[in-house]
Each structure stands twice: as C-alpha cells, then as structure tokens.
Amino acid sequence: NAGVTQTPKFRILKIGQSMTLQCAQDMNHNYMYWYRQDPGMGLKLIYYSVGAGITDKGEVPNGYNVSRSTTEDFPLRLELAAPSQTSVYFCASSYSRQETGQPQHFGDGTRLSIL
C-alpha cells in the first residue's frame, strides 16, 4: 500500500534556482493538498486541487505553482527559490473535501533547504 509518495526526500537549492516537488497517490482520491511545516508552527496550506485540471490557492501560495493533469499526480513548482522557502513540504490527499471530516493521508515530506 503506497498511499501518498513524495520525492525527493531531501534537497538543497541555491537562491534563485527552481525545482519541482513530486507527489503521487494511488488511492484514487480527487482531493490533493500541499502544505509547508515550519518549526514551531502549524501546517500552512499552499495549494489544493479538487480534481484533475482544477487547482486553487491556499493560505501561502506566493512563490509556488501547481498543476494537476492526472488524478494521481500533483507536483509543486518553486520558480525562484528564496531562503524563506526553507521548510518541510507535505503532500496530502483525501476522498472528499478535507474540511468535512474525511481523514487526510499524508506523504512523508520533502525537506528543502535554500542557501
């Protein structure tokens, strides 16, 4: 049971570089989410998707972009990496809208450092 798979697990970037964080789920969930987790803070929603071809901004979308071409994949793109984007990034999925009581399934995260 793979669940939600995130790659890479770790990455160090230089300021101004770009990269894509990959996320894939095999549970046929329509809803997918990207969060960032900073030390001592609660998770913050970056972007979410309610199905293939549909994405929307969360609380902290600046500096990020997403796409959802298939039900399974939901990549997160950083175009011009900045030190403020140093964080742990989590992808999650759920069968229906997360706010209505459906449990979310999280990946194990990508630890990203911008130097």
Place this chain on the structure above:
Amino acid sequence: KNQVEQSPQSLIILEGKNCTLQCNYTVSPFSNLRWYKQDTGRGPVSLTIMTFSENTKSNGRYTATLDADTKQSSLHITASQLSDSASYICVVSNDYKLSFGAGTTVTVRA
C-alpha cells in the same frame, strides 16, 4: 482569527505512564476536530476525528475528548510505550478551512 493552541509544547514521560495533551481553539463555526500523530521524519497520521456531537472517541490507547462549549479538546495516552514518542497535532475545521496547532512533542523514556 481562527486559532488552535496546544499545550504543553513538549513533555517527557516514563514508559507505562499516562499523559494528557490539551488543545484550545477559537475556530468558529465548528465542524470537526482531529488529532494526528507525527513520527519524526514522517507525515502526520490521523488518530481520531470528532464532530460536534461526539464527546469522546478512542483509538486503542489514545482517547480524545471534546468540549465544544468551552472549545477545548484533550488527547489522553494510556500506558505509554516507546513508540508513542512523536508530535501530536490538533486540527480544527470550520467546514471550509483547517486550522493546525503547532503540536505537542511527547518523549517516552524507558
């Protein structure tokens, strides 16, 4: 502003002992409250989800309580094990947004 405050920030307990974690929230209107367990280097895993009408919910040695009137929840861990060492995150929903607490880090020592 919707907020979720957890206490204590961290705690250390001896294996076999019980402990209780607290969650106070100002989220309104209230839809549901969930507790997650996050092992070091892993993603959060759902322990319980409670709606307005549920006062208590258990998952093995984990028991969550909810007082929607005072906007408080607690997570009780019974007979702690070394594998309970983790961060425990309280999350409150107002039906269109989730608000995450910063978590309580529990360390269980032999």
